[in-house]
Amino acid sequence: MNSNLQIISGKLRGKKLRVPPDARPTQNKARIALFNMLTPIIDPKSHISIWDAFAGSGAFGIECLSRWPNAKVTFTDISPESIKTIQKNLDGIPNANAVIFKTDAIQAIEKHKYGEKKDIIFIDPPYANPEFGAQFIKKLATVTKPGMIIVWEMEKDFNLPSLPENLEILKDKTYGRARFLLLTTK
Secondary structure (H helix, E strand, O other): OOOOOEOOOOOOOEEEOOOOOOOOOHHHHHHHHHHHHHOOOOOOOOOEEEEEEOOOHHHHHHHHHHOOOOEEEEEEEEOHHHHHHHHHHOOOOOOOOEEEEEOHHHHHHHHHHHHHOOOOOOOOOOOOOOOHHHHHHHHHHHOOOOOEEEEEEOOOOOOOOOOOOOOOEEEEEOOOOOEEEEEEEE
């Protein structure tokens, strides 16, 4: 499916992205705001391991590949359409340091130990199932490494549950329908 979704900065700036049929991608303006929050925190020259957990179109992870030359991104999604879309969106990106897995993000925490290995984790579960995000965070908090950055996108009206004690809110911003929590692990 064609869309107005595109990479907003870096070496891939302007690259148009496909969107899977049932996805609700983070809009360009909201991603600009999100990356404005992340930029002061991330050293662009460091080797950064990123997990785009409920990847959908893969826009967040591909934006990271565009901005940070030493980024390695793992994309996961349970939808076969999303997996195909991410692959198409990665096509034509030379030397993309990325892997894609069709898997449930919550189960992947335990199975693949991503919480112990990643520097940044982006979670954007379906707005129709906001509890997925809360379940994910609860499980992730049991295996995170100190200093990890977690970006949790949710619908602005979602009642935030109490967070695990080892997570700290760095930023809490709303852009249109989207609310971004920037968390770090203690």
